[in-house]
Amino acid sequence: MAEVKLSQESYDALLVDLERLRKCNVDLEEKLNKEIKLSYEIEGNLYDVSKERDKIINDIADIKRKAEAWDKLKKDTLEVYGLYRNNFEVITGGETRRATLTRLSQTRYFLLHMDELDGTDDFKNFLNDLERGSDEKILY
Known part of the structure; x- marks a missing residue:
């Protein structure tokens, strides 16, 4: 192998360069560790x-x-109310008139409260449709 001879000045410059590279390496390792720590934090x-x-x-x-259960309950209750209201005379044959009116009143209160809770006017609109005497079947 060939022998390389350096002047003292070149040797000193080489040592300075090596020290500078070591410092850069330490700085890069610190930055890499920070990046790794940050990536674990982001992953978490x-x-x-x-x-x-x-x-x-x-x-x-x-x-x-x-919400779907609420809508179904409201739809079913509207249908029951409509049946009681539209067929009042037929229904009162098996029940007393007072019991039917009480049930109708309770259902009305329940539906008004449902409208209040869900912020709609479904029952009021339903009543308007009934008042108009609409021949259409009202479905909700």
């Missing part, structure tokens, strides 16, 4: 957000299920 945050998203999706599905 993404996991947390993912769990929150899943919970929100489940909550929305539950709300949708309840």
Whole structure:
């Protein structure tokens, strides 16, 4: 192997360059460690957000299920009210007139309260349709 001879000045300059490279290497390692730590933090945050998203999706599905149940309950109650109101004379044959009126009044109160809770006028509109004597079958 060939022998390389350096002047003292070149040797000193080489040592300075090596020291500068070591310092750059340490700085780069520190930056890399910070980046790795940050990436783990971001990954943890993404996991947390993912769990929150899943919970929100489940909550929305539950709300949708309840809203559908509410709509069905309201529709069924409107139909019962309409039946009692439109067939009052037929129905009172088996029940006393007072019991039928009481049931009609309770159902009316229940439906008005449902309108109040869901912020609609479904029952009021239903009553208007009944008052007009609409021959159309009213479906909600």
